[in-house]
Amino acid sequence: MSNRAEPSFRESVDLMFNRAVALMDLPPGLEEKIRVCNATYTVRFGVRLRGQVHTFTGYRSVHSEHMEPVKGGIRYAPEVNQDEVEALAALMTYKCALVETPFGGSKGGLCIDPRQYEEEELERITRRFAYELAKRDLIHPAQNVPAPDMGTGEREMAWIADQYARMNTTDINARACVTGKPPNAGGIAGRVEATGRGVQYALREFFRHPDDMKKAGLEGKLDGKRVIVQGLGNVGYHAAKFLSEEDGALITGIIERDGALFNPAGINVQAVRDWIVRHDGVTGFPDARHVADGAVVLEEECDILIPAALEGVISLDNAARIKAPLIIEAANGPITAGADEILREKGTIIIPDLYANAGGVTVSYFEWVKNLSHIRFGRLQRRQEEARHQLVVDELERLDRYLGDAWTMTPDFKTKYLRGADELELVRSGLDDTMRTAYQSMSEMWHSRDDVRDMRTAGFIVAIERVAASYRAKGI
Numbered sequence: 001m002s003n004r005a006e007p008s009f010r011e012s013v014d015l016m017f018n019r020a021v022a023l024m025d026l027p028p029g030l031e032e033k034i035r036v037c038n039a040t041y042t043v044r045f046g047v048r049l050r051g052q053v054h055t056f057t058g059y060r061s062v063h064s065e066h067m068e069p070v071k072g073g074i075r076y077a078p079e080v081n082q083d084e085v086e087a088l089a090a091l092m093t094y095k096c097a098l099v100e101t102p103f104g105g106s107k108g109g110l111c112i113d114p115r116q117y118e119e120e121e122l123e124r125i126t127r128r129f130a131y132e133l134a135k136r137d138l139i140h141p142a143q144n145v146p147a148p149d150m151g152t153g154e155r156e157m158a159w160i161a162d163q164y165a166r167m168n169t170t171d172i173n174a175r176a177c178v179t180g181k182p183p184n185a186g187g188i189a190g191r192v193e194a195t196g197r198g199v200q201y202a203l204r205e206f207f208r209h210p211d212d213m214k215k216a217g218l219e220g221k222l223d224g225k226r227v228i229v230q231g232l233g234n235v236g237y238h239a240a241k242f243l244s245e246e247d248g249a250l251i252t253g254i255i256e257r258d259g260a261l262f263n264p265a266g267i268n269v270q271a272v273r274d275w276i277v278r279h280d281g282v283t284g285f286p287d288a289r290h291v292a293d294g295a296v297v298l299e300e301e302c303d304i305l306i307p308a309a310l311e312g313v314i315s316l317d318n319a320a321r322i323k324a325p326l327i328i329e330a331a332n333g334p335i336t337a338g339a340d341e342i343l344r345e346k347g348t349i350i351i352p353d354l355y356a357n358a359g360g361v362t363v364s365y366f367e368w369v370k371n372l373s374h375i376r377f378g379r380l381q382r383r384q385e386e387a388r389h390q391l392v393v394d395e396l397e398r399l400d401r402y403l404g405d406a407w408t409m410t411p412d413f414k415t416k417y418l419r420g421a422d423e424l425e426l427v428r429s430g431l432d433d434t435m436r437t438a439y440q441s442m443s444e445m446w447h448s449r450d451d452v453r454d455m456r457t458a459g460f461i462v463a464i465e466r467v468a469a470s471y472r473a474k475g476i
């Protein structure tokens with residue numbers, strides 16, 4: 001155990017911010033303006049449950065309003081506190097800037113263990129929390145648009161949207177007050193998988209950059225790479241599933257609340273997920289070794305480590321023992337500032353949270369645009385696209401007949417080419433493009449300057465430059 005003091009989560013984010021601005025040339029005062037959190041609202045409200053009034057504490061923090069609405073998830077967890085919410089709100093500002101979604105940063109949280117409540121109780125608590133936030137415009141399509149985070153999902157977002165609509169009956173854009181809603185309540189195809197899908201696209205892009213791979217001492221493709229993932233919730237499950245099923249990666253470790261599963265030959269992600277749903281944990285899963293102290297599996301040999309649960313899991317305590325040459329921060333803030341320093345000294349390559357888990361906010365942006373335009377993506381173009389493709393196919397078929405045995409169309413070309421893109425395909429395409437472009441801007445900054453020694457600092461510089469440009473344009 002190290003005797004160096006561990007900064008809080010918010011201090012960690014500030015330290016990372018400071019490291020980046022030290023390499024920038026911002027006008028005096030602007031640095032402070034960008035760094036500070038504009039406002040944090042704390043609310044305590046009572047809900048009558050099981051015959052007595054229960055008091056809950058919730059937060060909504062707005063970090064930067066250089067663009068509005070501000071955006072950021074709502075987390076349900078017993079440990080939620082002001083420091084955490086402010087750190088997460090700040091990360092949202094930099095994340096949105098890095099992936100060019102036109103939002104400021106915000107975050108919310110409710111101190112609650114959702115597993116202790118029945119669905120009907122959670123609905124009443126969520127509606128009451130949403131009421132408290134909406135009446136102060138902290139939920140609003142033009143000002144503040146929440147999304148899911150740890151402990152919340154489509155169900156909670158649908159309740160929030162409905163609560164806002166009940167309070168604002170004439171707001172035609174009411175559905176755009178929150179993202180991550182289910183498809184039948186104004187959601188968008190591909191939002192649930194978006195953050196995990198974004199992690200997959202981020203890794204694919206990393207593996208398209210041989211120089212970056214070399215820095216991590218990795219070569220080849222994702223195929224066969226050994227991956228350890230912590231947290232098989234929304235983000236971790238989708239990331240691990242896609243990487244194993246579509247890219248051939250080997251998931252050798254899965255760390256959950258009740259311990260970890262380890263199997264060097266690979267673990268079937270879907271089977272573990274099904275097991276968790278049935279048994280409320282990974283314990284007893286037959287096809288892997290169970291390790292009671294799950295966190296030690298973070299220190300196992302692997303090629304890629306994906307922390308996808310909570311913050312601060314790689315700290316001064318264990319950083320020196322982490323063996324993975326590449327860590328992708330699917331969770332927010334899984335590596336403390338102190339651990340970050342140790343890992344950088346060791347040469348570990350870190351794909352930072354502000355980029356790695358930006359898939360969620362990217363697809364949330366698409367959902368918000370869809371809600372404001374009141375039409376699903378692809379509805380106008382799909383059949384027209386198919387009709388134009390049909391013209392080409394007709395011509396090719398004519399050629400096919402003319403050339404006889406000398407040439408023939410590839411068997412499934414016609415079916416694949418004729419099909420116009422549906423919403424899911426368009427969303428994935430937009431997400432892929434976003435993740436590639438943001439990676440490239442970060443990687444370019446990393447390689448173009450000798451004093452920028454890691455991807456996190458590069459990402460922060462790109463993001464802060466954009467926020468600063470926005471403030472300058474406004475004249476602040």
Ligand code: NAD
Binds near residue numbers: 149195230231235333
């Ligand atoms: P989730 O609640 O769906 O999943 C979290 C998982 O982590 C659960 O399976 C839980 O059992 C597990 N877990 C909790 N404590 C653990 C522990 N001590 N050790 C191991 N596992 C533990 O949450 P999520 O939405 O997947 O979010 C995970 C992380 O990703 C958070 O940091 C969140 O801020 C970040 N994130 C989420 C989204 C999103 O769209 N959901 C977007 C961006 C970032």
